[in-house]
Amino acid sequence: MKLYEQNNTLSERHVKADKRADAKIPDRMWIKCPYCCDTLFAKQLTEYAVCPNCDYGFRITARQRVSWLTDDFVEFDSDLQTKDPLNFPGYQEKINNLQAVTNLNDAVLTGEATINTTKFALGIMDPTFIMGSLGTVAGEKITRLFEYATAQDETVVMYTASGGARMQEGILSLMQMAKISQAIANHNTAGLLYIVVLTDPTTGGVTASFAMDGDIILAEPHALIGFAGRRVIEQTIHEKLPKDTQSSENLLKHGFIDAIIKRQEEKEKLEWLIKVGGGRNDCA
Amino acid sequence: MTALSPIQVVEKARNGKKITGKQIINYLFDDFTELHGDRLGSDDGAIIGGLATFHGRAVTVITTERGSTLPDKIAKHFGCPMPGGYRKAVRLAEQAGKFKRPILCFVNTAGAFPSKDAEEGGQGEAIAQSIFKIGQIPVPIITVIYGEGGSGGALALACGDEVWMLNYSTYSILSPEGFASILWKDASKADEAAKVMQMTPAALLKRQIIEGIIDENEEEYQVTCQNIDRVLWSRLSKLQKLTSEELIAKRQMRYRKF
16 A cells, blocks of 8 residues: 555656646647658747648638738628537537637638738638538538629638538538539639638548639648548558548649649739639620 | 338448349339440449430439449449549539430439549549539439438439438438447447438438438339339429529529528
8 A cells, every 4th residue: 555655656746747847848839740740949830830841731720820811801600600400419518619719600710801902702711610620600601601702703712621521410511512512603603713722631521512613722731631531541441541642742743733832822822813813804 | 111210221221132223224214325434534333324215205314333243342332433433423414414304313322432542533523523513504403312322422413403212211421330430439329320310311301401202112122113203203394394594593592591
């Protein structure tokens, strides 16, 4: 009994020592890049949260992105709430907590953005909100964004980041894919430009719908982009999936995206693309 | 009919003796001519498409196909399409649009095939384009789910005007095993998941995800085919009275309400 107590005391002492040491180092002072594994001084990431070594863009909130991407931003539909269609146990509580933490009503932030004098409709998915999953509220917000842009004759820019459909809302999440696709089709028929920027991670039902419907599809370096999950693929084909199969670089190689873009260059490039790619050469 | 539990419906939907796409096609159309290939380098056997007449009217037919013998099943990935399968479906659907032919789709798939080749072949892009393009073709499009309707891989062929289901079939965002494994970290809770997910025809009809349920006769597939025939012909006759504009407007309303 005595021996046990001693051991316990020793280990407790270690824990206490660790805790004291932790407290002296500012939170997340050192960060490891998940792609190149370089250990970075947090300040090196700058406001863009990119790895200075490999250009990987860290997962950031929608509000962080909007702060450096736009000069002005007017938010839409921040009041929409899920009806919790499956009455899924604990779901409403999870949503409430996340809303408090993220200052978002669901996994996408939408609104009208301005870069210099260029106005456009902007949607940014937030990977910190149930992994950017697509449910009824996110689906409705994106649909309304396209409807607004169609009515206002504006380009739509969608930043995707998603684990796929929102499981907790079942089949209604799947229906969002069709609903959004119909809204994109109307925007497309009106001759308007739709630009997608794929960010880490973009997978599942989002890849299988609006992420791949853009006139121009860009992607951030080393972003995970795919349809099926790695585990599902490996369990089906009984072999390991090479690390870079579902990456921006591999998608570019196979012809599924137009270009890879560094986060620091996005603002300027988007403005140019909207002006040049979205303007119509109306013949007299 | 005694009420089955959701997991019993799932089991019946997956039953190996289930009615096949080929049986439906052979019974409904005596002149079905298969049209192969996506014109982009592949011909995926997990999706069969072609031309036929239905009650004297030309139609385009698209069905998922699980295969009959074991080697055949393996070649067709047990009915899980590759990107080329969806691109073939889009090609045939666009052709149907050109000739104003209605499109009849039959779906029984666990979902799009997950593999390295499928990923590099653009599985996500292929499904996205299928939903986007087929969803805009201004001819009547009716889908019958006759087994599993698994996720985006099923939605890709169920994005038209009406979706009907056999009473022993399912339509869901993923398998109940996958759902339980993701949300509860326990794949063995599939029966609980099936209950929560509302994936049976009755639950889906209540939510207006589908237009109706078709009676399935498990002993005699011919009876099931007669029931499918009756529903398709009556629905098609109604949809064909609409102009292209009316049809697309109605279809957009169908999805907008979700």
